[in-house]
Amino acid sequence: MAIISSHTLDSVLGSHASGIEVELFRLEAGGERVRVLRTRTDEGGRLSAEVELNAERANDTYELVFHTGDYFTAHSVSGLGSRIMNEVVVRFSMPDPNGRYHMPMMLSPNSYSVWWSN
Numbered sequence: 001m002a003i004i005s006s007h008t009l010d011s012v013l014g015s016h017a018s019g020i021e022v023e024l025f026r027l028e029a030g031g032e033r034v035r036v037l038r039t040r041t042d043e044g045g046r047l048s049a050e051v052e053l054n055a056e057r058a059n060d061t062y063e064l065v066f067h068t069g070d071y072f073t074a075h076s077v078s079g080l081g082s083r084i085m086n087e088v089v090v091r092f093s094m095p096d097p098n099g100r101y102h103m104p105m106m107l108s109p110n111s112y113s114v115w116w117s118n
Contacts, residue, residue, distance in 0.1 A: 001050040001051060001052050001053070001097075001098065002050070002051045002052075002053050002094050002096070002097055002098060002099055002100070002101060003048065003049070003050055003051070003099075003100045003101065003102075004024060004037070004047070004048075004049050004051055004064065004101050004103075005046070005047055005048040005049075005100065005101070005102045005103070006022070006041070006046065006047040006064075006102065006103050006104060006105055007044075007045055007046050007047075007102075007104045007105075008020060008041050008045040008046075008047070008066065008104075008105045008107060009045055009104075009105070009106050009107065010045075010071075010075065010107055010108075011106045011107060011108045012108050012109065013075065015045075016041075016043070016044045016045030016046075017041060017045045017068075017071060017105075017107055018041055018042060018043045018044065018045050019040055019041060019071065019074075020040060020041045020045075020066055020067060020068060020070075020071045021038070021039075021040050021066075021067040021070065022037075022038075022039055022040065022041060022047055022064065022065065022066050022067070023035055023037065023038050023064075023065045023067075024036045024037035024038075024049075024051065024062060024063070024064050024065075025062065025063045025065065026057065026060050026061075026062055027060065027061040027062065027063060027091075033063065036051060036062070037049055037051060051094075053094060053097035054097065055097060057097075058093075058094060058095055058096065058097045059093055059095055060093065060094075061091060061092075061093055062091070062092055062093065062094060063089055063090065063091050064089070064090040064092070064103065065087055065088070065089050065090075066087065066088040066089075066090075066105065066107075067086070067087055068085060068086065068087060068088055068107055068109075068112075069083070069085070069086030069087065071107075072107075072109045083109040083110060084110060085109065085110050085111075085112075088105065088107070088112045088114070090103060090105075090114055092116070100118065101116065102116070102117045102118070103115065103116055103117070104117055
């Protein structure tokens with residue numbers, strides 16, 4: 001099984017971004033999105049989930065969707081201005097069906113930074 005993980009940090013408050021809804025979708029050839037996983041980041045802003053992949057699905061395209069809008073509405077900080085971003089979508093592949101795909105993320109209401117870390 002592949003492992004999808006993340007450590008999500010709130011760069012405005014300087015803390016872990018807990019309780020963010022996260023969904024993983026597989027993109028089909030016709031553009032259909034098939035939900036593979038639905039969860040939330042834990043109190044430490046962490047996500048770790050096993051995803052069963054077979055060899056035929058290993059090179060498919062996946063989307064990891066972080067629903068950040070609700071998080072920043074609940075944790076609003078005065079003086080930051082308007083927020084227009086509601087989701088962060090990370091599109092990637094998982095070529096190793098038994099690999100670990102760790103994608104840490106730094107968030108603010110209108111920006112983010114994400115990277116892949118083995």
